[in-house]
Amino acid sequence: xxxxxxxxHLHFSALDRARQVYVGYxxxxxxxxxxxxxxxxxxxxxxxxxxxxxQLCEQATAWAEHCSAVCRALNVELQxxxxxxxxxxxxxxxxxxxxxxxxxxxxxxxxxxxxxAHHLDDQAETVLYRLLRNSxxxxxxxxxxxxxxxxGSLLRPLLQLSRSELGSYAREHQLKxxxxxxxxxxxxxxxxxxxxxxxxxxxxxxxxxARIAASASLCQQADVLNRELAAxxxxxxxxxxxxxxxxxxxxxxxxxxxxxxxxxxRYWASLHCQSPPGYHSVMAVLDNxxxxxxxxxxxxxxxxxxxxxxxxxLYLLPAGWNEVAPQACEWQPERPxxxxxxxxxxxxxxxxxxKLLPGERLLIKFRRGGERCRPAGRVGRTSxxxxxxxxxxxxxxRDRVPLIYRLSxxxxxxxxxxxxxxxxxxxxxxxxEGDCAYRLRWDLAP
Numbered sequence: 419x420x421x422x423x424x425x426x427h428l429h430f431s432a433l434d435r436a437r438q439v440y441v442g443y444x445x446x447x448x449x450x451x452x453x454x455x456x457x458x459x460x461x462x463x464x465x466x467x468x469x470x471x472x473q474l475c476e477q478a479t480a481w482a483e484h485c486s487a488v489c490r491a492l493n494v495e496l497q498x499x500x501x502x503x504x505x506x507x508x509x510x511x512x513x514x515x516x517x518x519x520x521x522x523x524x525x526x527x528x529x530x531x532x533x534x535a536h537h538l539d540d541q542a543e544t545v546l547y548r549l550l551r552n553s554x555x556x557x558x559x560x561x562x563x564x565x566x567x568x569x570g571s572l573l574r575p576l577l578q579l580s581r582s583e584l585g586s587y588a589r590e591h592q593l594k595x596x597x598x599x600x601x602x603x604x605x606x607x608x609x610x611x612x613x614x615x616x617x618x619x620x621x622x623x624x625x626x627x628a629r630i631a632a633s634a635s636l637c638q639q640a641d642v643l644n645r646e647l648a649a650x651x652x653x654x655x656x657x658x659x660x661x662x663x664x665x666x667x668x669x670x671x672x673x674x675x676x677x678x679x680x681x682x683x684r685y686w687a688s689l690h691c692q693s694p695p696g697y698h699s700v701m702a703v704l705d706n707x708x709x710x711x712x713x714x715x716x717x718x719x720x721x722x723x724x725x726x727x728x729x730x731x732l733y734l735l736p737a738g739w740n741e742v743a744p745q746a747c748e749w750q751p752e753r754p755x756x757x758x759x760x761x762x763x764x765x766x767x768x769x770x771x772x773k774l775l776p777g778e779r780l781l782i783k784f785r786r787g788g789e790r791c792r793p794a795g796r797v798g799r800t801s802x803x804x805x806x807x808x809x810x811x812x813x814x815x816r817d818r819v820p821l822i823y824r825l826s827x828x829x830x831x832x833x834x835x836x837x838x839x840x841x842x843x844x845x846x847x848x849x850x851e852g853d854c855a856y857r858l859r860w861d862l863a864p
Contacts, residue, residue: 488594
């Protein structure tokens with residue numbers, strides 16, 4: 419039995435239980451070997467090949483046609499997914515990868531498995547690449563054998579085999595594959611590692627890829643331990659889901675050693691954010707945010723999210739929450755109002771609530787400065803700025819809280835501030851109970 423078939427047989431029970439087995443098929447050597455061997459081991463009727471057309475080169479259509487011809491010869495069903503990749507992106511490679519996995523996520527259902535053709539040399543290149551990008555144990559763990567994708571999972575059954583072993587299989591079975599000309603362009607970091615660094619390492623250490631893979635396995639074990647410790651530490655930080663994002667107790671975090679602080683920050687972000695924070699972002703929190711004075715609201719932003727500090731708590735906010743500025747608008751309280759990044763809802767209240775009349779139209783505005791009002795039950799009017807401080811609304815939300823106005827019945831041009839989000843109702847606009855009593859809820863998307 420060939421080494422390729424042997425690796426697939428190691429996962430036969432999992433593949434046999436799968437509802438559907440998909441194979442990522444680019445047309446290149448690696449994926450062709452995977453597709454051919456999967457058909458040999460599982461049977462063509464169990465396989466659906468997926469080809470992603472990134473539309474990045476003139477040959478893209480011809481490549482899809484080649485893949486279609488190969489699949490017809492193997493009696494394998496082929497799905498071709500055309501994706502849009504921004505050619506102006508700072509890293510086309512990363513953007514193409516994101517588009518590719520988004521397509522995979524749409525395809526995979528419950529109990530489906532996607533096979534990908536990453537191999538031992540890919541693992542070594544990945545670890546070297548991440549080592550040069552200041553990665554820690556999680557990054558240096560390299561390419562995982564399996565992980566969840568969408569509702570299904572992916573499996574890389576060839577991860578223990580070298581590129582040369584796949585080449586031997588391809589020649590033995592007289593396979594014909596595509597060569598992507600971009601794979602030899604040394605301007606790309608991974609190509610430079612593959613064509614310049616790896617051959618030099620191989621001359622000195624012929625088994626360097628296997629050595630690197632072994633170290634990656636140790637890093638994976640270290641990462642598992644780090645995450646287990648971080649989970650324990652996070653339980654002691656009193657994590658709370660906030661109106662926007664999440665927060666932890668700052669004093670409890672500061673009580674940890676700096677290494678454990680950094681570890682739990684990375685773990686916390688991994689639970690809620692799509693992309694992890696880098697080394698410099700985490701260190702900025704430790705150096706600048708944790709040590710900031712009480713009257714400061716420091717900020718650390720990375721592509722996956724941001725950290726802020728307020729009221730003795732450290733906040734983790736999702737990325738892009740403030741990209742769209744809220745706009746003034748009219749509101750019919752019978753219907754939820756979609757706002758930038760959230761919603762305003764009025765629901766009938768069983769007790770005291772905001773007095774709203776049937777068919778009433780309200781105005782929604784946002785703070786500009788100088789507003790004054792009087793919350794129900796208080797004496798005298800106070801500036802909105804001081805009230806928001808008193809109610810401890812997070813500073814970054816104070817310009818986004820909806821201010822609810824009613825037009826005066828006697829002067830159509832006069833506006834009366836009747837409520838501020840769901841924080842308070844103003845004096846004179848509260849009803850004890852009845853059909854006119856409503857409770858407001860201001861939600862922000864997590």
